[in-house]
Amino acid sequence: MLDVAIRRRQGTFDLDIRFQAPSRGVTALFGRSGSGKSSVINAIAGLAKPDAGHILLDGTVLFDGARRIDVPAERRRTGYVFQDSRLFPHMSVQDNLLYGMRRVPREERRIALEPVVDLLGIGGLLKRRPYSLSGGEKQRVAVGRALLAQPRILLMDEPLASLDAERKAEILPYIERLRDELNIPIVFVSHSVDEVVRLATTLVLVADGRVRAAGTVAELSGRLDVGGTIGGLEAGAVLDTTVAGHDAATGLTELRFPGGILTVPLLDLRAGQPLRVRIQARDVILALEPPSRISVHNMLEGRIVELGEAAGPSRDVRIDLGGSFLLARVTRHSVERLGLGVGTPVFALVKSVAFDRVFPGPAGRNVAL
């Protein structure tokens, strides 16, 4: 487990961060520009010294202000991937990859060149120099170099930020494979909702140098106080589901999640596969009774647990489905007309077309803090 509790004053900025992350999966540090995300991973890497606090990785002390322990960066065994790949321009891809590995004693090497090359699909690039690579290829090599330095944790500071949408789409599956196939925790800095929804197991929301909230993506996206922050203007909840089965005759797939079942148009995925689904609040309709003769497939039974502040003509409503949470955006007029309040039992109708982003979820996706 990664345990971070640090304070650091830098200029007028005051960083005071505490969170814990499981030793598997991806922890996303998410927040606005200037909120302090890079400062946190620089502190973990040993590139910026906290004024006080501690950083522990699986019980090993990397920093402890009170005990005056500050392990130098090169001895922390952290792999760092920057926004720009920072490859050595005068070295071939292969030499870049082997650079960090050669500094680690042979008997401590657990990660070998070949599997990393395969995992990242960079076998064809080994003889090339960095200048001849595309942005996406450079980032894949940078990830490989960080991995071959035999890290105990991989730190990635917006590794996709300098890439266009196509290059991002090219590299995301590789990061998913890292998450699912390597047993190395990843701390990932991002301010992209799509990246977070797709990659993260644990989410740490950072604002003004503080942790605003931390938990699983599903927990946080379903909260009214922070769901809007994660979803930008488009509030919505994330459900971590599992493919339960398919019905070829109706052309539908069933997804099971704590608190219910969803049906979606047939998906080419095997039963048992984890699948993360995002449902936008504006795509959820509330009813007090189960409507009949209606085209919507998904009707989920739940109870209102929270009503958000009125924002213009609408209000966001948080519904407990019995293990998972959903957000619905309804008009203020509907709230009054239906007498909606905390405790009201409701039926939440979700249009199939609302499943606009469906990805395989992280393997250990329900790891809670």
Ligand SMILES: Nc1ncnc2c1ncn2[C@@H]1O[C@H](COP(=O)(O)OP(=O)(O)OP(=O)(O)O)[C@@H](O)[C@H]1O
């Ligand atoms: N060495 C420094 N001296 C003074 N102020 C600093 C220093 N490093 C960072 N800061 C300030 O600390 C704050 C947090 O910076 P940080 O880079 O951690 O934010 P961030 O969330 O990673 O931002 P971005 O998404 O833009 O990279 C900023 O206000 C920045 O100007």
